[in-house]
Amino acid sequence: MYTEVHGPADAEVVLLSSGLGGSANYWTLQIPMLVEAGYRVIAYDQHGTGRSRGALPGDYAIEHMAQDVRRILDATQSDHCHLVGHALGGLVGLQLALDCPERVRSLTLINAWSEPNPHSARCFDARLTLLADSGPRAYVEAQPIFLYPASWCAxxxxxxxxxxxxxxxxxxxxxxxxxxxxxLRRFDVTARLVEIGVPVLISVARDDVLVPWTCSEQLARHLPDAHWHCVEHGAHAHNITAAGEFNDSLLSFVKNS
Known part of the structure; x- marks a missing residue:
């Protein structure tokens, strides 16, 4: 898989796992900040996306995505990492913490979830219908509606x-x-959240139209060592639309984890 490594080779590792789009480019507002703070930063294009093209197995699951992260850690000679995951990337982090707890120093979950919910299911149904009936152009044209606040898009x-x-x-x-x-629609680990012993920063935007903020609230209730960060305005990709506030919260959390 396509992998980028930034920063000093002997520093603590922060691994960035993006959402449904799967691209390392999603983290352009976080990578320089983390490198400047002294971290070794790993970002990657997820299997099947961007510069990591290839067919996916028929039974493709979040477990496969977590295995990919473990391989990246092995390939970069990283014993463990602070994993920062956006949406689907957060699910990958949760799965890795369950499967290989020794590889995770901390988790940061941005608008993530631990089980399906009917609102997000409706959103994904609408996006899949667009893809089937109108094709990829219509699918990607609708993407900003789910990612960003309307005022920010304008x-x-x-x-x-x-x-x-x-x-x-x-x-x-x-x-x-x-x-x-x-x-991601099959992912359901609520009953196992109690097994995750590392510190977890839960970063949420209350105006996320794709994933209800209450999904993050559920994570906070069930994880043993949860830390809460909430913005009122920023939507699903608030690490982009409210990057300054998010970056401050992330850096403080990682430094103290």
Missing amino acids: ANAERVQAEVDHAFEHFPGADTMRARIAA
Whole structure:
């Protein structure tokens, strides 16, 4: 898989795992900050996406994605990491902490969840219908609606359109996207959250239209060592739209974990 490594070789590792899009490029507002703070930062394109193209197995699951992270840690000679995951990437972090707890120093979960919910299911159904009936262009044109606040999209229209055009140009294919969505929709580990003993920063935006903020609240209730960070405005990708506040919270948490 395509992997980027930034920062000093002998520093503590922060591994960044992105959401459904799967791209290392998602973290452009976090990587320089973490490197400047002295961390070794690993970002990667998830299997089947971006520069890590390839067919996915028929039974593709979050467990496979966690195995990919373990292989990246092995390949970069990293014993363990502070894993930062956005949405689907947060599920990967939870799974890795359950499967290989010795590889995880801390988790940061951005608008993540531990079990399916009917609202997100409705959103994914709508996106899959767009993909099936209107094709990849319509699918990626709708993506900012689920990621960003409307006011932020309007104020950053050129940037948003550039992201949409890039997503269309690098669309991984309908089969891959359906397999990735199916994997995250099957994920359900609420009953096992008590097994996760590492510190977990739960970062949530109350105006997320894709994943209800109450899913993060449930994580906080069930995880033994949960730390809460909440923004009122920022939506599903608030580490981008409210990057300053998010970065401050992340850096403070990692330093103290």
